[in-house]
Amino acid sequence: xxxxxxxxxxxxxxxxxxxxxxxSQNMNHEYMSWYRQDPGLGLRQIYYSMNVEATDxxxxxxxxxxSRKEKRNFPLILESPSPNQTSLYFCASSPHDRGVYxxxxxxxxxxxxx
Amino acid sequence: xxxxxxxxxxxSVQEGRISILNCDYTNSMFDYFLWYKKYPAEGPxxxxxxxxxxxxxxxxxxxxxxxxxxxxxxxxxxxxxxxxSAVYFCAASVTGNQFYFGTGxxxxxxx
Numbered sequence: 342x343x344x345x346x347x348x349x350x351x352x353x354x355x356x357x358x359x360x361x362x363x364x365s366q367n368m369n370h371e372y373m374s375w376y377r378q379d380p381g382l383g384l385r386q387i388y389y390s391m392n393v394e395a396t397d398x399x400x401x402x403x404x405x406x407x408s409r410k411e412k413r414n415f416p417l418i419l420e421s422p423s424p425n426q427t428s429l430y431f432c433a434s435s436p437h438d439r440g441v442y443x444x445x446x447x448x449x450x451x452x453x454x455x
Numbered sequence: 456x457x458x459x460x461x462x463x464x465x466x467s468v469q470e471g472r473i474s475i476l477n478c479d480y481t482n483s484m485f486d487y488f489l490w491y492k493k494y495p496a497e498g499p500x501x502x503x504x505x506x507x508x509x510x511x512x513x514x515x516x517x518x519x520x521x522x523x524x525x526x527x528x529x530x531x532x533x534x535x536x537x538x539x540s541a542v543y544f545c546a547a548s549v550t551g552n553q554f555y556f557g558t559g560x561x562x563x564x565x566x
């Protein structure tokens with residue numbers, strides 16, 4: 342089944358404790374991206390990647406890191422999480438081929454930082 | 456500053472009638488627009504898209520209209536069904552790189 346998977350789905354952590362949210366897709370998509378969803382703010386893009394070893398900042402990259410060492414994986418790293426990073430996070434992928442830019446989203450990771 | 460705006464947080468429509476969801480944008484460089492649907496506890500799912508070279512795109516019950524001069528996008532759902540009840544997000548991009556989403560409109564279709 343074609344899908345984007347994220348782990349963990351739920352995470353409660355404390356301020357300053359480094360964490361990684363994994364994202365994997367099995368559709369051989371070139372493009373991958375991370376978003377956060379907050380009430381009243383919609384979805385905001387954190388980082389995106391056009392291909393392996395190519396990453397770019399989105400609208401709200403502060404406090405996050407990403408890497409794209411393999412085509413299928415795009416982990417999101419919070420080196421020193423803070424309470425304002427409490428949010429619902431979505432990973433997405435897209436074929437990004439011949440003008441097709443629709444994204445397939447994972448189920449989301451709900452992160453709480455206390 | 457929000458480059459893509461959905462000014463109606465919610466919309467209620469009777470089953471069988473037309474649902475019209477609206478979206479405004481400020482960046483005239485946007486050349487690709489999409490609508491996504493989101494159910495609670497799930498990720499958004501792609502509905503329909505349109506490039507800036509077109510002013511209309513249709514897929515079954517869903518039609519997206521683009522008015523570039525007004526920087527306005529709308530999604531029409533005809534006829535509306537109870538299963539269409541969800542949050543709808545519009546999104547915009549320049550050549551499919553960075554994406555900007557609106558804040559969403561919660562649609563309720565009343566049986």
